[in-house]
Amino acid sequence: MTSSIRANGRPPFRADQIGSLLRPQALRQAFRAHAEGKLSEADFRTAQDQAIREAVAMQQDCGLQVVTDGEFRRTSYWARFVELTQGLEVRQARFKFHDGHGHEADFTAPHVVAHVRRGKPITLDEFRFVSSVAQATPKITMPAPSTMHFWRGSHYAEDGLYAEPEQFFVDLGRVYQQEIADLAAAGARYVQLDEVALAMLCDPAARAKVEAEGEDAERLVDLYVAAINEAVRNPPAGMVIGVHMCRGNYKGRYLAEGGYDSIAEKLFGGAQVNHFLLEFDTPRAGDFAPLRFMPKDKGVVLGMVSSKTPQLESLDLLRRRAEEAAKYVDAARLALSPQCGFASTMGGNPVTEADERAKLKLCVDAAREIWG
Numbered sequence: 585m586t587s588s589i590r591a592n593g594r595p596p597f598r599a600d601q602i603g604s605l606l607r608p609q610a611l612r613q614a615f616r617a618h619a620e621g622k623l624s625e626a627d628f629r630t631a632q633d634q635a636i637r638e639a640v641a642m643q644q645d646c647g648l649q650v651v652t653d654g655e656f657r658r659t660s661y662w663a664r665f666v667e668l669t670q671g672l673e674v675r676q677a678r679f680k681f682h683d684g685h686g687h688e689a690d691f692t693a694p695h696v697v698a699h700v701r702r703g704k705p706i707t708l709d710e711f712r713f714v715s716s717v718a719q720a721t722p723k724i725t726m727p728a729p730s731t732m733h734f735w736r737g738s739h740y741a742e743d744g745l746y747a748e749p750e751q752f753f754v755d756l757g758r759v760y761q762q763e764i765a766d767l768a769a770a771g772a773r774y775v776q777l778d779e780v781a782l783a784m785l786c787d788p789a790a791r792a793k794v795e796a797e798g799e800d801a802e803r804l805v806d807l808y809v810a811a812i813n814e815a816v817r818n819p820p821a822g823m824v825i826g827v828h829m830c831r832g833n834y835k836g837r838y839l840a841e842g843g844y845d846s847i848a849e850k851l852f853g854g855a856q857v858n859h860f861l862l863e864f865d866t867p868r869a870g871d872f873a874p875l876r877f878m879p880k881d882k883g884v885v886l887g888m889v890s891s892k893t894p895q896l897e898s899l900d901l902l903r904r905r906a907e908e909a910a911k912y913v914d915a916a917r918l919a920l921s922p923q924c925g926f927a928s929t930m931g932g933n934p935v936t937e938a939d940e941r942a943k944l945k946l947c948v949d950a951a952r953e954i955w956g
Contacts, residue, residue: 596721596774597649597919598951600885602828602861603725603776604661604925605654606932606940611635615659615930632656633713640718642941647948650721650774653714660929661778662694662727664706669759671700677735693735696752697742700732702759711772723774724767728827729756729811734781734804737797749807757814768820776826776861777815782808782851783829783863786842786870805847809854816856826885827851828861830924831868843870848877859883864905865890865923872905875912884913887923889947894939902950920951 607615614631617623623631636653643651658664666672677693707724714722733740733749746752764775782805784790791801816825831841844851844862852860852874860878863869864886878884888905889897902920909918926933926940935943 596824596826596859598955599648599948600650600723600861600919600921601643601648601652601944601947602887602891602922602925603652603655603723603778604927605639605652605656606927606935606937607654607656607930608635608638608937611656612930636714637717640714640720643944644718644720646941646945648720648944650723651714651718652723652725653710655725655925655927657710661725661925662731665727666694666732668704668706669700670703671696671698672732673697675736694732695736696732696740696745699745700752700755700759702762705766706759706763708763708766708770711767711770715771721774722772723776724772725776725778725828726760726763728777728779728781728808729753729760729815730779730781730808732756733811734784734808737794737799750810753807753811753814757811757817760815761817764816764823765820768823773822774824774826776828777812777857778828778830779808779812780830780832782847783831786844786846787831788842791846805850809850813854813856824859825857826859826861827855827857828887828924829863830928831863841868844874845870848874852877852882853879857882859885859917859919861885861887861921863887863923864909865892869923872909872912875909878913878917880914880917883917883919884909885919885921887921889920889922889943889950891922891924891926891935891940891943892933894935896942896946897950899950899953903954906954915955918955920947920954922947 611631614623614628618628635656639654639656640651655661666674672694674692675695677691707726711722711724741752767775785801785805794801812827819825859882862884865888875884886906886909888902906918922943926935
C-alpha cells in the first residue's frame with residue numbers, strides 16, 4: 585500500500601469518500617442478466633471485477649489515498665450483509681424516503697427470523713479483490729448494527745426470539761467481531777459502519793414517530809451506541825473504525841433532518857471508534873456546534889460535498905466552513921468527504937459518472953487547499 589492508516593484517533597486521510605459509487609451501465613446490465621438467469625456466476629463475477637478495477641483507477645486518478653470497490657457486489661449498502669448472515673430476511677420498513685417536493689418512496693429493511701450468526705464471510709472477498717488491484721488503502725463498509733433493528737421498530741424480530749434487544753445485539757455483535765477479525769487477518773486496516781438510525785433520531789419528527797409507537801427514543805440512542813461498541817469490541821491491532829452518519833440516501837431523497845445536538849454527547853463521547861464521517865452538506869444537517877462534544881482523541885470527516893446534486897461546491901465555501909468547524913475540533917483532526925455515497929442502492933443518485941469524478945476530485949483539491 586502507498587499509505588498506511590494511523591490508528592491514533594485522527595481521520596486516516598485529509599480527503600475521504602464514503603463508499604458507494606454509481607454502478608456503470610455494463611454492471612447494471614450484468615446484475616439484471618444474472619438475476620434473470622441469463623448470465624453465469626463466473627461471468628457475473630468477471631463483470632463485477634472489471635467494474636471494480638475501473639472504479640479503483642478512477643478514485644486513484646482523483647488523488648484519493650483511500651478507495652472502495654464502490655460496493656459493486658451489492659444491490660444496496662446492507663443487502664449482502666443480510667443475505668450472508670444467518671437469521672435475517674427482508675420486510676417492509678416503517679419509514680418513507682422523501683424529497684423537498686413532497687414525493688415519497690417506500691423501502692424494505694432487515695427482519696430477524698432466527699437467532700443471528702455469521703454463516704460465512706460477508707465482506708472478505710470484497711476486501712481481497714479491491715486490495716489486489718489498489719495502490720491506495722482500501723476501506724470496507726458495513727451497515728451499522730442498528731440497521732437490523734430500527735426500521736421495523738418493536739416488530740424487528742419474530743415473536744419469542746429475543747426477550748430484549750440487548751440480547752439480539754450481543755449475537756449480532758459476534759457477527760461483526762468475527763468479520764472484522766477475518767478482515768484484519770487478510771490485511772484490512774479501515775472499516776466503516778454506516779449508521780442511519782442514530783441520524784434519524786436527530787429528527788424530532790422521527791422521534792415523535794417512534795415514541796407514538798411505544799418506544800423510548802432516548803433508550804434507542806443508548807442501545808445503538810452500545811451496539812456499535814459491541815460490534816467493534818476488542819478491535820485488532822492497527823484497525824481503524826469510522827462511523828458514517830447518514831440521513832438517508834436514495835435517488836437523491838432523504839429520510840430525516842435535524843442537527844446532531846440531541847445525540848452528540850452520547851454518540852461522540854460513547855462510541856469506541858476512531859473517527860466520525862458526518863453529513864454537513866445542507867442546513868438539514870444543522871451547524872457545527874455539536875462538535876464541541878467530540879473527544880480530543882477522535883477525528884471528524886466533514887461531509888460538506890453533496891453526492892445528491894451535480895453542482896460543485898466552491899473552494900471558498902468549503903474553506904470557510906472548515907474554518908468554522910475548527911472552532912470546535914482542532915484542524916489537525918479534520919478531513920473532507922462527500923456527505924454520503926453516490927449510490928447506496930443500485931439506482932444511484934441523480935448525478936452522472938462525470939459529476940461523481942468531479943466531486944471526488946474536489947474533495948482532494950479542497951483538502952489540499954484548506955490544510956496543505
